[in-house]
Amino acid sequence: MKSPIPFYLQKILDSVRGNKDGAVADYIPELAQANPDYLGIALCSTTGHIYAAGDAQQRYTMQSISKPFVYALALQELGLDAVRDIVGMEPSGEAFNELSLNRNDHRPVNPMINAGAIAVNQLINGVDSTVEDRVECIRSYISRLAGRELEIDRNVCDSELEHSERNLSLAHMLRNYGIIQDDAHDAVLSYTKQCSIAVDTRDLAVMAATLANGGRQPITGEKILDADVCRLTLAVMASCGMYDGAGRWIAEVGIPAKSGVAGGLIGTLPGQLGVATFSPRLNAEGNSIRGVEAFKQLSADMGLHLMSTENRVGINPVREVEQNDDVAVIHLQGHINFSAVEAVLHQLREYDLERSQVALDISQVSTLHKVGRRLLKEGLRRLREEGAEIAVIDPDGILTDREMSDGTLVPLADAEDYQIAGQSIL
Structure with a gap:
């Protein structure tokens, strides 16, 4: 018997396909060339079963979806106290590229905005790491989460670096306040390469399922992250992952999530599954419009909302x-x-x-x-x-x-x- 789940996922895609609102991220020339009609979805259970529909194998770059995973790596390497010394855990209520810093110590308010993600990136592999070694550490780790070797999209990376003035200004301010030690240009180079790792929607669903599974990759079985690290990461995703739309997201969809300006969107239901969608048209907050609509339907249909009072499956059905x-x-x-x-x-x-x-x-x-x-x-x-x-x-x-x-x-x-x-x- 063929599983009906891919058929169900295709029905979700069909229901949102007609929404042509929004636009691709045109401030990055390479992303501006994306086909706006791409639409894909994938789901991975914590038992390692993958289901997909649409353009789920189309490659694109992670962009800000890399942020929670690199934050988890920093927590795994250094522990919460060391990471919290350089980045907070509170929603900013501002756009992802604003300089949102705490007033008293000038730390970025959370790791899901660009300033916080640049600061977290600089912790990986030690503050004295070279750019090359830091990037390879991140690329290798993200590949383990996906269960296959991933590569950096050099064209997207170069395109972003040519238009990185905003991130450079953030890095200069972080260096000025002593939050990062590296040269600002090297910090932005390392962070941009992190964002330029190429994935497909199936990869993202598996990676999200790894967080849902307490850090154990559901297909390879490798234990990559501690359960406490996943819990902290999911908590920050729930409150900060959708930028200044995070409040509406947690009320309407109710699962930890993270978006990227290439059109990807991930969501995680702890202990059960990881979901990812891909659609390049974005709203004003930088979130995929059709991806958000698909997640709303999935949450309502599947009873995924974390605040749901319905019974949860706790035994073998x-x-x-x-x-x-x-x-x-x-x-x-x-x-x-x-x-x-x-x-x-x-x-x-x-x-x-x-x-x-x-x-x-x-x-x-x-x-x-x-x-x-x-x-x-x-x-x-x-x-x-x-x-x-x-x-x-x-x-x-x-x-x-x-x-x-x-x-x-x-x-x-x-x-x-x-x-x-x-x-x-x-």
């Missing part, structure tokens, strides 16, 4: 799978939201369910979130297309809407109809 030569019965349990149904669908793909009858027992399911319901029905429909006779065991009427995407209804069955003397495979 597949309680048991029984089967004999003719019948397979999948017993589910608990709250079935997007993360739970993703696990269910993936597990079902792993089992040999080439049976003439497949029944889904939801008698032990407490609640069924709307996107969980939609994807479960689509999974059943696809099993039927492959030749199986499908049914749902639902004595409490949890499946309130039984209509599938083709207009037919999910058949119901009694548990007694599926009392099989087969072998449990869980």
Whole structure:
């Protein structure tokens, strides 16, 4: 059975595709040449399952999306106290390229604005590091997060350096106040190369999932960051990651996120998944317009909002799978939201369910979130297309809407109809 999740992600893209508002980042000539119609999305679970749709393999540069990851590296290398000596953790309420400094000690107010990110960049590999060694340390680390070797886009980097007066002025002020020790031009060079690392949307989803997974890369299994480092990074992303739109973001979408002016946008749901979108048209705050709209839909559909009072999945949603030569019965349990149904669908793909009858027992399911319901029905429909006779065991009427995407209804069955003397495979 093919997973219906990429189909669901494509529907999200289709719903936002018609929005032509905003414009590409024209203050960087190389970025100004971007195709404004690119649109991609990817999702990676903390168990390492990747789903994507649209232009998810189109390459672009990380830009400010690199900031939380490099901040996490600084925390990992030096600890919170040393990092907090040079950058704060408070929202600025100002644009990303403003000189937002604390009044008493002149530290940048947070690491998600340019001034803070330049200061954090200078901590990597030690304050005495050469530009080349610092950049290689960052590039190598970002590659480990993505699970493959990444490279710097030299054309974008050179284009940005030719128009870096604003960042140079920030670096000169940081040096004047003793926040950074390096030459201002070297500091901006190192920071610009950091921002010019090229990725695709699948890479970003995996990297976001690594933060969600407490620092363990979900595909390679490598432990890259401590869990406390991820917690601190996600907290700063939640309050500062969307610049002067951060308050609206946390209220409307409700997940830690970070945007980049190349059109990328990442979001992280701790313990569950990482999501990334790509669409180059930006709003006045420098955030991808269609990316923001896609995230709003994902949050509403999937119940991702951190402040949601709905139950969270805390146990394996597949309680048991029984089967004999003719019948397979999948017993589910608990709250079935997007993360739970993703696990269910993936597990079902792993089992040999080439049976003439497949029944889904939801008698032990407490609640069924709307996107969980939609994807479960689509999974059943696809099993039927492959030749199986499908049914749902639902004595409490949890499946309130039984209509599938083709207009037919999910058949119901009694548990007694599926009392099989087969072998449990869980």
